[in-house]
Amino acid sequence: MRSQLSICLAALFLSTSVVSAESVHLTLFGGKGYTERIYGDSTVTSLGREGTIECGAYSHMVAAVPDEKSGMAGLVHNHYPISILKRLDRSTPRLYTAWRNHEPLRAEFRFYRPDPSGDGSIEQHYTVIIDYAFISGIRQFVPNVFESGVLHQAPSERISFTYGRINEIWVPTGLETIDEWTTTPSNVPLSDVNFDGIVNMKDYAILADDWMTQY
Secondary structure, eight states: OHHHHHHHHHHHHHHHHOOOOOOEEEEEEESGGGOEEEOOOOOOOGGGOTTSEEESEEEOOEEEEEOTTTOSEEEEEEEOOEEEEEEOOTTHHHHHHHHHTTOOEEEEEEEEEEOTTOSSOEEEEEEEEEEEEEEEEEEEEOOOTTSTTOOOOOSEEEEEEEOSEEEEEETTTTEEEEEEOSSOGGGSOTTOTTOSSSOSHHHHHHHHHHHHHHO
16 A cells, blocks of 8 residues: 555655656847848747757756865856757858858857746747857767667767856746856867866867767
């Protein structure tokens, strides 16, 4: 009886905690004064998502350097690139041009979720805006289509952005926070993979691990 109750509670937890995932949508601007819109292929017309760059994955990290004596988080804050996963689309050549020319960009990442009211609608609940952004890396790939039993994925690419300033906004209440990357992103060597300001064996280790993970 107790085991049946545990199974029921677990099923209830899973049914209430798992929600459908929504893509992150990127609105990107380049050109002089960020006046040129760089369009993607999103055909979702609601909530301003049409023509945006649809991101199937998004990752970002910040970290505080621990104090050597106490071990507590110190005052030195490290920012790391924002990385997205997207399909190859009409924005792809333009992104490559921005990388080649080291062009400053403005990026707005919008996050969506099912409305908490449960009415079945979707709401935009979080926004991340980066200014003075630069494309620090592009990696295009097609998974091995000759390998049987593998879920085939459309030709895709990972794009990484450094930035000068980041603004994160909780849309329902307008609560926001702003911070700046202390290392000027335009001066970070593109081979400095972990963006600590130097090129050393740590960067090559990250590249090797990424290569082995993907292939």
